[in-house]
Every structure is written in C-alpha cells, then in structure tokens.
Amino acid sequence: MDCIYFVNMETSKSSIKEITATTAFKVRHPVLREGKPIDSCQFTGDDFPTTFHLGYYIHDELVGVVTLMKNSYKELDHKNAYxxxxMAVLTNFQKRGIGDALVKKAEEMILARGGTFIWMNAREIAVRFYEKLGYTKHDVPFTIPKIGLHFVMIKTL
Ligand SMILES: CC(C)(COP(=O)(O)OP(=O)(O)OC[C@H]1O[C@@H](n2cnc3c(N)ncnc32)[C@H](O)[C@@H]1OP(=O)(O)O)[C@@H](O)C(=O)NCCC(=O)NCCS
Structure with a gap:
C-alpha cells in the first residue's frame, strides 16, 4: 500500500503516508510496548478492511504512527464512529507537532469516509494532548493493568 497522502508538513522533508499494521509496529513497539514481545503490538482489527494506519515520515524515517478502526463506543450509538x-511518536521526535498532524490527517480521512465521531482510550499522560485537539473526557477513568489510568475521550467531527 504505502501511498503518499500529504507532503510539505512542518518542512518539505515530512510526509504522512498510509502504512500497514506491521509497519506501524516499528513505532508502536518502542513507544507503547517497550520490552514486550512484538506480538503485543497487534490489535484486534488491525487488518480489517475498514481500518487504516498512518505513518509520519521525516525523509525516509518513520517517526510517528496512528491507527483508526471503524468501531462504535459501547453506550454511544454512533453508527459512523472510529x-x-x-498513537505514538518516537521519543526524540515528540513535542514537534507530529502527533497533532497525524490526528488532524486522520480526522480529515475519517470525514472523507463518512465518519462523524472519534473516540479513544487515552493514557492519563496524553489527555492534555487530545484536549488541545478538541477531544473531551467521557465517563469515569479506568485502569488497564500494567499500563495505567485511562480516560475515554470523544469528539464529534
Ligand atoms: C502523546 C503523543 C502522541 C503526542 O505527540 P507529539 O508529537 O509529542 O505531540 P505534539 O507535538 O503534536 O503536541 C501537540 C500539542 O499537545 C501538547 N502535548 C503533547 N503531548 C503532551 C503531553 N503529554 N502533556 C501535555 N501536553 C502535551 C504539546 O505541547 C502541543 O501543544 P501546543 O500546540 O500548545 O504546543 C506523544 O508524546 C507520544 O507518543 N507519547 C507516548 C505514547 C503515548 O502516550 N501515546 C498516547 C496513548 S493514548
């Protein structure tokens, strides 16, 4: 797959491309599953036809990834929810606007697919990042064992 969707981001050396799940593991693993087996990077639904993965490249280096899955949130009856x-950016590349650019590109692509609603289980440390992108906390926080406190966050597009 690996087709280029967007060039000329923070500099002309940057691009966001659609990538495979396996390619996304290259950033998922060190950032979200460090020290765990590579299999722990796999999400149910990674290979569904309605799922897509985006990668942020600087030159040819993959530095950030995000995955979007068509999936409604339990009690919210949104038929067009993703x-x-x-969501992960390599440590040395964080706080440069890469995560922001990936989420905004994902929102654009979801809208183009007829999606109207996005939700995620956000790690406590990432809540402010999502709030800056217009997401709000929903429901009470919960703990994922070995990962920590999470908040469901939502946004209507
Ligand atoms: C969270 C993460 C994806 C953000 O990506 P990023 O490229 O570093 O974020 P950006 O540079 O695009 O930040 C956009 C804005 O959010 C803010 N922000 C980013 N991470 C933040 C954090 N952890 N806490 C508070 N604010 C944060 C930035 O300061 C920036 O604000 P500004 O526009 O006022 O300058 C990245 O830090 C990361 O991969 N963290 C580790 C893995 C993780 O927690 N993933 C989320 C799982 S739910």
Whole structure:
C-alpha cells in the first residue's frame, strides 16, 4: 500500500503516508510496548478492511504512527464512529507537532469516509494532548493493568 497522502508538513522533508499494521509496529513497539514481545503490538482489527494506519515520515524515517478502526463506543450509538488507537511518536521526535498532524490527517480521512465521531482510550499522560485537539473526557477513568489510568475521550467531527 504505502501511498503518499500529504507532503510539505512542518518542512518539505515530512510526509504522512498510509502504512500497514506491521509497519506501524516499528513505532508502536518502542513507544507503547517497550520490552514486550512484538506480538503485543497487534490489535484486534488491525487488518480489517475498514481500518487504516498512518505513518509520519521525516525523509525516509518513520517517526510517528496512528491507527483508526471503524468501531462504535459501547453506550454511544454512533453508527459512523472510529476508534483511534496506537498513537505514538518516537521519543526524540515528540513535542514537534507530529502527533497533532497525524490526528488532524486522520480526522480529515475519517470525514472523507463518512465518519462523524472519534473516540479513544487515552493514557492519563496524553489527555492534555487530545484536549488541545478538541477531544473531551467521557465517563469515569479506568485502569488497564500494567499500563495505567485511562480516560475515554470523544469528539464529534
Ligand atoms: C502523546 C503523543 C502522541 C503526542 O505527540 P507529539 O508529537 O509529542 O505531540 P505534539 O507535538 O503534536 O503536541 C501537540 C500539542 O499537545 C501538547 N502535548 C503533547 N503531548 C503532551 C503531553 N503529554 N502533556 C501535555 N501536553 C502535551 C504539546 O505541547 C502541543 O501543544 P501546543 O500546540 O500548545 O504546543 C506523544 O508524546 C507520544 O507518543 N507519547 C507516548 C505514547 C503515548 O502516550 N501515546 C498516547 C496513548 S493514548
């Protein structure tokens, strides 16, 4: 797959491309599953036809990834909902606007697919990042064992 969707981002050296799940593991693994087996990077639904993965490249280096899955959130009856998963930027590249650019591109692509709603299970440390992108906390926080406190966050597009 690996087709280029967008060029000329923070500099002309950057691009966001649609990538495979396996390619996304290259950033998911060190950032979200460090020290765990590579299999722990796999999400149910990674290979569904309605799922897509985006990668942020600087030159040819993959530095950030995000995955979007068509999936409604339990009690919210949104038929055109997507779940954002596996949001990760390599440590040395964080706080440069890469995560922001990936989420905005994902939102654009979801809208183009007829999606109207996005939700995610956000790690506590990432809540402010999502709030800056217009997401709000929904429901009470919960703990994922070995990962920590999470908040469901939502946004209507
Ligand atoms: C969370 C993460 C994806 C953000 O990506 P990023 O490229 O570093 O974020 P950006 O540079 O695009 O930040 C956009 C804005 O959010 C803010 N922000 C980013 N991460 C933040 C954090 N952890 N806490 C508070 N604010 C944060 C930035 O300061 C920036 O604000 P500004 O526009 O006012 O300058 C990245 O830090 C990361 O991969 N973290 C580790 C894995 C993780 O927690 N993933 C989320 C799982 S739910």
């Amino acid at each position: 779940q954002l998963r596996g």
